[in-house]
Amino acid sequence: MTADHRIDERTLAKERALLDWLAARGSVLVGFSGGVDSTYLAACAMETLGADRVLGVIGRSASLSEAQLTTARDAAGQVGLPVLELDTEEMSDPRYASNPGNRCYFCKTELWTRLVPVARARGLAVVIDGTNASDGADYRPGAAAAREHGVESPLAVVGLTKDEIRELSRARRLRTWAQPSAPCLASRIPYGTAVTPERLRAVEQAEQALRALGIDGDLRVRHHGALARVELAPDELVAWLHGAALSRLTAAVRTAGFSRVALDARGFCSGGLNVLAGIGASAGSETVG
Amino acid sequence: MSSSALREALEALQIHGDVVAHGPVAVLVTAHPEQLAEPTARESALRAAAAHGFRTLAVELLGDAHNAHVPGA
Numbered sequence: 001m002t003a004d005h006r007i008d009e010r011t012l013a014k015e016r017a018l019l020d021w022l023a024a025r026g027s028v029l030v031g032f033s034g035g036v037d038s039t040y041l042a043a044c045a046m047e048t049l050g051a052d053r054v055l056g057v058i059g060r061s062a063s064l065s066e067a068q069l070t071t072a073r074d075a076a077g078q079v080g081l082p083v084l085e086l087d088t089e090e091m092s093d094p095r096y097a098s099n100p101g102n103r104c105y106f107c108k109t110e111l112w113t114r115l116v117p118v119a120r121a122r123g124l125a126v127v128i129d130g131t132n133a134s135d136g137a138d139y140r141p142g143a144a145a146a147r148e149h150g151v152e153s154p155l156a157v158v159g160l161t162k163d164e165i166r167e168l169s170r171a172r173r174l175r176t177w178a179q180p181s182a183p184c185l186a187s188r189i190p191y192g193t194a195v196t197p198e199r200l201r202a203v204e205q206a207e208q209a210l211r212a213l214g215i216d217g218d219l220r221v222r223h224h225g226a227l228a229r230v231e232l233a234p235d236e237l238v239a240w241l242h243g244a245a246l247s248r249l250t251a252a253v254r255t256a257g258f259s260r261v262a263l264d265a266r267g268f269c270s271g272g273l274n275v276l277a278g279i280g281a282s283a284g285s286e287t288v289g
Numbered sequence: 290m291s292s293s294a295l296r297e298a299l300e301a302l303q304i305h306g307d308v309v310a311h312g313p314v315a316v317l318v319t320a321h322p323e324q325l326a327e328p329t330a331r332e333s334a335l336r337a338a339a340a341h342g343f344r345t346l347a348v349e350l351l352g353d354a355h356n357a358h359v360p361g362a
Binding site for chain 2 (some may be wrong): 074147190224227229230238241242243246247250260261262263264266269
């Protein structure tokens with residue numbers, strides 16, 4: 001790796017343990033999203049095993065935004081990861097579409113049900129994901145699906161935290177190192193409200209419209225029927241709490257079909273809908289699987 | 290959760306507007322969103338919303354023809 005002398009030795013030791021873990025497996029299929037964690041994991045796998053013994057698989061569905069798909073393809077390209085894109089059908093599962101609190105379990109069940117046979121067919125030893133040591137405190141019903149399908153989480157196994165992964169990603173010059181978390185679009189729809197392609201598209205369009213206004217960083221448009229509730233990072237929030245600015249923001253979100261638009265005074269809250277529902281291990285958690 | 294009680298609580302904080310309950314979200318409909326630009330005012334408003342049973346407080350711009358709004362609902 002491109003070691004950076006400022007990185008703590010304990011962190012570097014964890015990375016060495018990760019590379020050893022990967023080498024011991026011999027070949028891997030990476031559930032790949034192009035996020036911070038799976039991109040770092042893929043980079044380490046590529047370094048350790050090479051392109052012939054690593055495959056990244058992107059699960060495509062209506063809950064994956066076009067922007068995130070593009071990001072995933074770009075990230076794979078940067079680390080030279082061979083990628084297979086597979087369509088997943090979680091929207092056809094009424095247990096998922098009805099949007100219960102453990103929705104992610106059904107999504108991940110669908111994902112791993114499709115990916116595990118791919119690994120077997122290609123002779124890849126193990127299926128791995130980007131779950132890390134910081135995820136333990138979060139509300140992640142999808143983790144149970146991973147366990148049930150034998151999916152392993154080497155970042156968590158060696159104890160790498162989210163901050164450490166960002167640090168190590170930066171040392172590797174991965175573009176994802178400072179990338180905001182990007183959970184699936186369904187995370188914007190309150191539990192109990194059905195996940196439909198139309199609602200997902202409205203959220204995606206609204207967030208694209210806000211990005212087009214120049215809003216960077218963490219951003220969520222929460223779907224409350226006719227009302228869109230916008231969460232912005234605290235440093236962005238203040239700039240939009242003025243009449244003319246809020247009018248522009250409102251007009252942008254409305255292009256996605258919402259008739260009412262409200263800006264959350266609390267600002268961006270990872271796992272905001274978990275908080276509204278009163279579930280989750282902490283207010284900082286986001287149901288991302 | 291009472292939108293009218295929250296409205297009164299916000300008035301006491303010199304934050305003016307109608308409050309519309311939208312499930313666990315309190316929506317403050319106002320022509321002056323800058324009332325919440327100051328962190329102290331915002332935190333006070335959020336605390337008031339929480340005290341009245343809401344999970345969060347969001348600001349909707351009044352005076353927008355497309356923003357269907359039922360005062361005092």
